[in-house]
Amino acid sequence: MLSSAQSSTSRRDDFGTLPDGRDVHRWTLADETGLTASVLTYGAILQSxxxxxxxxxxxxxALGYDTLGGYLTRVPYFGATIGRFGNRIAGGRFTLDGRVHEVPLSDAPRPNSLHGGEEGFDTRLWEAEPVDGGVELTLVSADGDQxxxxxxxxxxxxxxTAGQLRIDYRATTxxxxxxxxxxxxxxxxxxxxADTVLDHELALAADAFLPVDPQLIPLGAAGSVAGTPFDFTTPRALGERIHEAHEQLRLxxxxxxxxxxxxxxxxEPRPVAWLAHAPSGRVLTVSTTEPGIQVYSGNGLDGSLTGPSGRRYGRxxxxxxExxxxxxxxxxxxxxxxxxxxGAEYRSTTIYGFGGEAPRQ
Structure with missing residues (x-):
């Protein structure tokens, strides 16, 4: 399929069958810059x-797998759309309008709900339809789901389009x-x-971060990044201070x-993060409407998983x-x-743009 409005192409192919017999499809998008993205109907996953x-x-x-079987293990959420609630909910409990709701504990060994529970949106088969320049996936999550x-x-x-992958999220209840x-x-x-991202330079439009307790739940108010290994207000290598003896890094x-x-x-989305790899010249600019960004440096990858390249994914x-x-x-x-x-609509947009320049020191 060709969208003249977006100067990009999209095509669908089969990506395997779930244990219950339902088919999983892969949608591959390509634009005029040579950027391509493959999206699965399973988990609305960005596969490549x-x-x-x-x-x-x-x-x-993008780290991931070249067959469906890898994703069914669901170990590290490679490329997944996360919902109904991304990140952690302490104790798997929250109160809304005076009523306590309990959601599954899925952050072992920590007593938290993580990324929507054991059967979050990353484990669902989504419906998909082509749109100009891409694909739209839809899902209905029933009352009481997780x-x-x-x-x-x-x-x-x-x-x-034009070297940018845009992700638009919408929801009603x-x-x-x-x-x-x-x-x-x-x-x-x-x-x-490749072996590591510790040589990548990262910059963040953020003067503050949320320190966490031993369960990785925010302690309270935001803390200043100044004078800490969390200061990426100017570009720094991810590995420059990751091994410092800082309590937050240890936790x-x-x-x-x-x-x-x-x-x-x-x-509207605005630029908030830049990631650069000097040897290849690749620079990623992340723009978003969101108030926060979770940076996870792949600490839990242990070499037990193998990607399409045949290389094991180490720490x-x-x-x-995120x-x-x-x-x-x-x-x-x-x-x-x-x-x-x-009566309200949840709206969120994130854009991954390639081909720009990273901020200078």
């Missing part, structure tokens, strides 16, 4: 993201609920089979924290830049609200 470099090579920079109230109707639209959607792609701009085994983005929630093999609201927001009235009520 192939990006040209200044060295003339185009490589897949303990969350309200029937939620969700759409995730991936579109590709028939009863008060909480929503926090994100994408959990692990990126390595050297290629998904998470690296970076697994939410940065409070300058400007808070915005109506720090990829970095996730645009979202703050962890444990349903229990934190001082955080930006994640509540969604009937």
């Amino acid at each position: 993201l192939t990006v040209p470099g200044t060295d003339g090579r185009a490589v897949n920079v 303990g969350f109230p309200g029937t939620l109707r969700v759409s995730v639209r991936y579109t590709l 028939d009863a008060p609920t909480v929503v926090n959607l994100t994408n959990h792609s692990y990126l390595n701009l050297a290629g998904e089979g 998470a085994g690296g970076y697994d924290h939410c940065w409070v983005l300058d400007g808070g929630r915005t109506a 720090y093999a990829g970095v996730a830049l 645009t979202q609201h703050f962890p444990d927001s349903p229990n934190r009235p001082d955080f930006p609200s994640t509540e969604l009520r009937p």
Whole structure:
């Protein structure tokens, strides 16, 4: 299929069959710059993201699998659309309108709900339809699904044009609920089979971050990044300070924290993060409407999983830049609200742009 409006192409092929016999499809999008993205109907997963470099090579920079079987293990959420609530909810409990809701504990050994529970949106088969420049996936999450109230109707639209992958999230509900959607792609701009992202430079439009307790739940108010290994207000290598003797790094085994983005929630996406790999010349600019970004440095990757390149994914093999609201927001009235009520629409947009320049020191 060709969309003249977007100067990009999309095609669908088969990607396997679920144990219950339902077919999984892969939608591959391509634009005029050589950027390609493959999206699965299982989990609304970004399965691959192939990006040209200044060295003339185009490589897949998204960690993942080349067969459906790998994704059914669901171990590290490679490329997944996360919902109904991305990140952690302390104790798997929250109160909404005076009623306590319990959601599955899925963050072992920590007593938290993580990424929507054991059967979150990353485990669902989504419906898909082509749109100009991309594909739109839809899902209905029933009232009580994983303990969350309200029937939620969700759409995730991936579109590709002019070197940018845009992800638009929309949701409505028939009863008060909480929503926090994100994408959990692990990126390595050297290629998904490269050893580490610790040589990548990262910059964040954030003067503050959320320190966490031993369960990786925010302690309270945001803390300044100044004078800490969490200061990426100017570009620094991810590995420059990741091994420092800082209590927050020790608790998470690296970076697994939410940065409070300058400007808070915005109506339109604005640039908030830059990731650069000097040898290939690849630079990623992340723009979003969200108030926070969770940076996860792949601390839990242990070499037991193998990607399409045939290389094992060791510690720090990829970095996730998860645009979202703050962890444990349903229990934190001082955080930006994640509540969604009937008659309102949840809207969130994140754009991964390639081909620009990273901020200078």
